[in-house]
Amino acid sequence: MRHRSGEVLATVVDAGGQPLRDREVVVEQRTHAFAFGNIGFDFVPLANGEPGQPAGALADLWLDVFNTATLPFYWAGFEPERGRPDTRRLRRTAQWFTARGCRVKGHPLVWHTLTPGWLSGLRIDEVEAAVRARIRREVADFADVVHTWDAINEAVIMPVFRNEERPNEITRLARAWGRIATIRLAFQEARAADPTATLVLNDFDTSTAYECLIEGVLEAGVRIDAIGLQSHMHQGYWGEERTLAILERFARYGLPLHLTETTLLSGDLMPPEIEDLNDYQPPSWPSTPEGEQRQAEEIVRHYRTLLAHPSVQAITYWGLTDRGAWLGAPAGLVRADGTPKPAYHALRDLVKGEWWRPPTTLRTDDAGGFPVRGFLGDYQVRCAGRTAHLAITAPGRTTSTLRLG
Amino acid sequence: MRHRSGEVLATVVDAGGQPLRDREVVVEQRTHAFAFGNIGFDFVPLANGEPGQPAGALADLWLDVFNTATLPFYWAGFEPERGRPDTRRLRRTAQWFTARGCRVKGHPLVWHTLTPGWLSGLRIDEVEAAVRARIRREVADFADVVHTWDAINEAVIMPVFRNEERPNEITRLARAWGRIATIRLAFQEARAADPTATLVLNDFDTSTAYECLIEGVLEAGVRIDAIGLQSHMHQGYWGEERTLAILERFARYGLPLHLTETTLLSGDLMPPEIEDLNDYQPPSWPSTPEGEQRQAEEIVRHYRTLLAHPSVQAITYWGLTDRGAWLGAPAGLVRADGTPKPAYHALRDLVKGEWWRPPTTLRTDDAGGFPVRGFLGDYQVRCAGRTAHLAITAPGRTTSTLRLG
16 A cells, blocks of 8 residues: 555664664654544543543543544534533543544534524524534634534435424525535635634435535535545445445545545344435344454455545544444444454554554664654654654655654 | 416407407417427438338327427437538428427437547547537527527436446546536537527436536536426336426426426336346337326326426427337337327327317407417417417416407
C-alpha cells in the first residue's frame, strides 16, 4: 500500500548540531494518520463521571484500536428542550477523547430523523432560522475539539422520507427548498462557524441518486470536503468487487471518501427484502460462533479493500460492543459481556500489527542517518536517552533532521 | 377533468357585426391541445414514397388517434457517415405529419446509445465539437417542423453506462464532464438553434436519482421546458398508485411532465428480475387474447390517471404495431397483421369519444350567443353555410366573437 506509507531518511544530531554516528536508535509508531474511527456514544457517562456502564476496560479496548471518535449530536437528544443543549456533557466527552490522543467528529448537524419535538408546528422560516442557529452554535461551541462534522445526513431521501409516524420539519424544509439548497445551508453555516473544519456530505444511498446529488451540489458551487458513504452491512458483506465499484464511482469527484458507518454482523443477517434497516428488529439477535468467524474474515477483507483505495481517508466502524447496538444487531466487535470477538482481534492485528511499526532498534550510519519506513503517522525516536518526534506525512521519500538534547 | 376542459361563450356575428340570433350552429372538435403522441418511425418510407410497409391503412389508424409524432434522430442511423445526415428523408416525414395536422417531436439529440461508429477514437474535445455541431444542425434544419426535442436522453445512467460491447464516446464525455455539464451543453446548443422549441430532459429512471439530477440541473440554472418520463411497462402495468406517486414526485418542480415512452404489453410480461430491458428478447413473443384484454383495460386506466394529473402535458405511446416493435414485444396497439387490438379501440374511445366533442347542433340565443364546452383544443363552428374556428385554450370560462362571412 504505497499510498499509505512513506520513508523518512532521518538524521539525529546533538545539541551542537553534530551527527550522532553509529548509535542505537529505537523507532516506534505512535499514531496513524488514517482515521480509524468508531462511535464514542457509549463513553459519554464515563467521560462525565456518571455512574453506569461502560467500565474502563471497554475504553481500553476502544483506545487500543481506534483514533477517531464520532460523537452524537442528534438534535432530539442534544436539545430536547429548546435552548438547553447538552453542550457541557458532549464537550467533556470530546475532551476525554482528545486528552487520549483521539480526533473527534460530530454527527450530524442536519438530519430528518431524531428532530426535537419542539420544532414541530413552527413556520418554515422559523424552522430555517432554528436549523441555522443550531448549526452555528454547535460548530462554534466545539471548534476547539471537533474538527470534522457530518454537515448533513441522508439528503438523498430527505425530502421524500416517509417512514415515520409524524412528518418532520426537516423533511418539510428539504421538500420546500430542494435538496441542494438545504445542503448549501448546512455547509454555509458550518463553514462560517469554523472555516477550518472538515465538512462531510453523508449518505447511506450509494446508488446513482447520490452521484447525481453530488454533481448538483458541486455544480451549485457548494464546497464539500469529503463524501461520506455509510456502509451498514446488516444484509451481508458487500465483497471486494461491489466495494471497489462504489469507491471508483464516488472517487470520480476528486474528493476524499469517508466510510462513515461501517458494520458487519457476527450473527444472522437481515433478510435482503428489508429496505429501511429500521424496519427489522427481532426480539433477540445473538452473536454466534460461526457469525463471529465470518465477521472476523470480512472485517479484514473490507478494511484491506478500503485502505487499498487512495481516496479513502477514514473508516468509522459503527459501535464497539453489542450492548445497545443499533437495531439490537450483533454488529459490535465486543460481545455484550465485554469480551472481544475474533473481529476485534483481527482488526487490531491490522491496525496495530500489519499496518503498524512496533518499537524497532536501528543503528545510525556515519552521518547519523537511518531510514524510518512505515504507515503515514507520527513516530517516536529514542536515542542516547533522549526522545524526538517524527512524522511521515506523505508517500515517497523525504528527509528530516532530529535534534536530541 | 376540469383542468383539461373549458367553456367558451361564443357569439356569431355577420359581416356587418350584427349577431346571428336564433340560428342553428354545428360545433365540432378538430384537435386536442393535449399531445396524444406516438412514434412515427414506421412512416418514413411511406412519407418518402419508398416501397414497402406500412400501407396507408396503418397511417389512417395512426392519424385517427394521435396528433404528435416522435421521429427518430438516433445519431448512428441519422448520420452513419460523417457529414451525410439523413436530413431530407426526415424532413419529408416531418412535413408528411404536419400536413396532416400533427405536431412533430425529435428524439433524441444526445444519447449514449446508437452513437455513430465514426465518433469512436476522436479526442474528447473533438467529440464535444461534433456533439455541439450535430445539435445545432438538426435543431436549425428542422426548426419549421419540429417544435419539441428530447434534448438529452437517459443522463442519469449516461456516465456509468456499461451494457455495451465497446465503450461509447458520449459516456466518455459525460464521465469526464459530469452529467450536469453534459445536459447544459445539450440545452444550450438546442436553445441557441431554436429559442422557441420545447426542450425535454428525458429519462427512464424514475427513482430518486432523477429527482436529484433535476434539482442539480435547475440549481445550475439550466432551463428545461419539460421533464420526460419514460414508461415502458414491459414488466407490468404500474397501476394508479405508483403512477400517481411518480407524477407527484416529479410535479414538484413546477414543470410540465411528458410521459415520453409508454408501452403496455398484450402478451407475456418480462420477468421482474431483468434490469436493462434490452437484456430480454425471447425468440417469439406473441400477442395473446388474454393479454389483449388486459392491455385494453390497462391503457384506459393509465391514460385516465395521467390526464387526471394537471402537470401532464403529453403522452407518447411507443409504437403502433407489433411489426418491428422494440425488443419484439407485443407492445403495439395493432397486431402484426394490421388489425387493431382492443387497446387501440379503447384508446380511440377515450381520445375521440369520451374526451372529444363530436359534431353537435346548438341554437344561438337572442344575442347570437351559444356555449361551447369541451376539452382544450380547436373547434369548428358552422352557421348559415359558413365556417369559423374557435379555440378552447384554458380551463374556465371565456368569451369569443366569431365573424361569419
